[in-house]
Amino acid sequence: DRDPRAELAPTTICLQVVVDADGGVERSLPLTDRAECTAGAARENAPLLQAAQDAVAMWKYSSAAVCHFAPGKVPADRGDCRGAERIEPVAVTLQYAFTFEIVKGQHVVRMQGR
Template identity: 45%
Template sequence: MRQRAGMLAQSIVSTLVLVLAGCSAGRVTTPPPRNGEVGVQDLTATIAPAARIALADNENFLPPLPEPGNALPSYPPELLAQRLAPQVVCLRVSIDAQGLVETSAPLVQPPDCAAPDAMTPSFLAAAQAAVAAWRYDPAVRCVFAHGPRPDYPTCVGAQETPLAVSLTYRFVFEQQDGRGSVRTMP
């Protein structure tokens, strides 16, 4: 696998909203996105401890890195005339050990994520169609043969094992001046 230390540091700022099993619990929010990039928020505190990856003292976890061509969903043009209020669609996206999206499903996480029956079906379909085409450099478990893991995320000098993980994304479908847009929110 390629060198990931520098890429990871850069991608933490530009990665979409994600939930990663094995990351430290708690909630971290980044500044608002710039230049079309999206923010990241660690929501692992919402994942049951039994579902998280347990890391040994000699292991690191590197989250999946989204490929640059991963496009956001498009606002369905047929909904523009309805002048709908902004709507949030939350998806849990399962990524396999090769970095391909296996599945996506609506995620209900009040108050930020509405129940699927409260979502406009076209928004849900647009979000699922977009993420189905996404690709990632896969998540990796790094096992260091000697001593504890470094204090920074790296796999340099470690045995790398690609992992399947789930990420959570929140898409906001909105329109302004008759034009639809989609953004992510932390």
């Protein structure tokens, strides 16, 4: 709603989101080095960039972790830390793309992440 435009073709803003070891968003940075993400560098899209950064700043993640198992012990599911001798929370960096569009005054946002 911060964007004063009445119409906006699909416009993609990309962010790199740094998540700390506790699962909180430490910071987000615009990604503009890919052809599909260059809109984030355009001055007229500053309200979109700010909206995306404000949204991700409120997100909370489950902590990412490195599971340390006893020598020779291999977990059945490498994504499960049950039975680990030590669990080490770690920071991670994630990438998201937000596509903003305004059609007949209706604001739409779609998100893709990895």
